[in-house]
């Protein structure tokens with residue numbers, strides 16, 4: 001093969017080679033482009049999300065990661081450039097979103113045709129990808145799990161983050177009063193979203209919340225887990241819902257991926273049993289994990305419409321070239337930005 005032909009069929013990608021610092025463990029390389037197998041398509045990536053999942057994979061604290069080395073990248077938006085046999089719903093040229101959970105940080109991704117969702121032509125790729133995992137998570141938690149509406153109050157932890165900025169905007173749009181936790185440097189950004197900021201390091205957060213909302217809040221959205229779930233439970237009004245959507249509490253050693261989730265699972269089970277015996281004043285705790293399917297597609301389509309209507313404007317912290325994947329993860333780790341980091345291959 002000539003050098004020119006090799007270039008035309010090359011696929012730039014990022015490999016995660018092991019646990020450790022992003023600067024040493026995220027390596028750029030080039031391989032041949034994938035060819036789609038049966039039921040699969042190859043998507044030319046326009047934008048891929050950088051998420052906390054990659055941070056957890058680098059720390060070996062993510063549940064069920066692939067074996068090192070692998071291409072990370074939780075979600076993507078791009079265009080189908082090749083389709084394998086048995087692909088009937090999609091055609092070459094269609095613009096799509098996918099959530100493969102890993103593999104998105106490359107120019108060309110082979111992925112299952114079954115779990116794609118359509119993306120409108122006019123939507124900016126970075127804005128669209130910010131909605132795939134984080135947007136659907138926010139939409140599902142707000143509407144399906146907590147079922148909040150006008151007049152309700154919610155506590156959103158991490159209101160300055162990828163999920164939190166979207167969840168806050170959605171909730172405020174639906175007439176929900178939002179108390180949003182963040183580090184003090186980001187309180188102006190949280191205020192700009194329409195929420196009332198609180199520092200998540202406040203020593204007695206439930207009392208601080210009860211001062212603002214004496215009857216308690218109708219929902220708490222928590223991604224930290226551990227004892228924070230007890231604080232969240234104590235803030236709930238009768239009939240309220242505590243949604244646990246991760247356990248990213250610090251202090252666990254690499255490889256102890258299951259341990260942070262044990263307190264959340266235990267509390268969810270105990271509170272479910274207590275609620276069954278009507279001992280919780282109607283309060284409940286549930287867990288959420290985003291997955292593809294009909295609900296995912298419907299939520300994503302609704303989110304795209306809300307962007308068009310000007311209701312939702314996903315915050316893009318930065319757009320990085322693929323080669324700067326390590327810089328993007330470092331920015332996430334440093335916690336100095338607001339919103340979503342996106343890779344543009």
Ligand SMILES: NC(=O)c1ccc[n+]([C@@H]2O[C@H](COP(=O)([O-])OP(=O)(O)OC[C@H]3O[C@@H](n4cnc5c(N)ncnc54)[C@H](OP(=O)(O)O)[C@@H]3O)[C@@H](O)[C@H]2O)c1
Pocket residue numbers: 051052053133134137157158159160161162163164181182183184186200223224245246247248288289290291332335336339
């Ligand atoms: N269950 C699911 O399906 C699902 C889907 C998507 C994401 N997630 C999870 O959701 C979490 C957030 O993801 P993301 O993309 O929004 O991450 P992100 O952009 O890095 O945001 C993290 C947020 O957490 C805040 N934070 C840091 N320490 C905190 C603490 N002790 N208490 C409360 N908030 C704290 C940060 O605030 P400062 O920056 O101000 O410190 C920031 O707002 C991650 O754990 C991710 O794995 C779960």
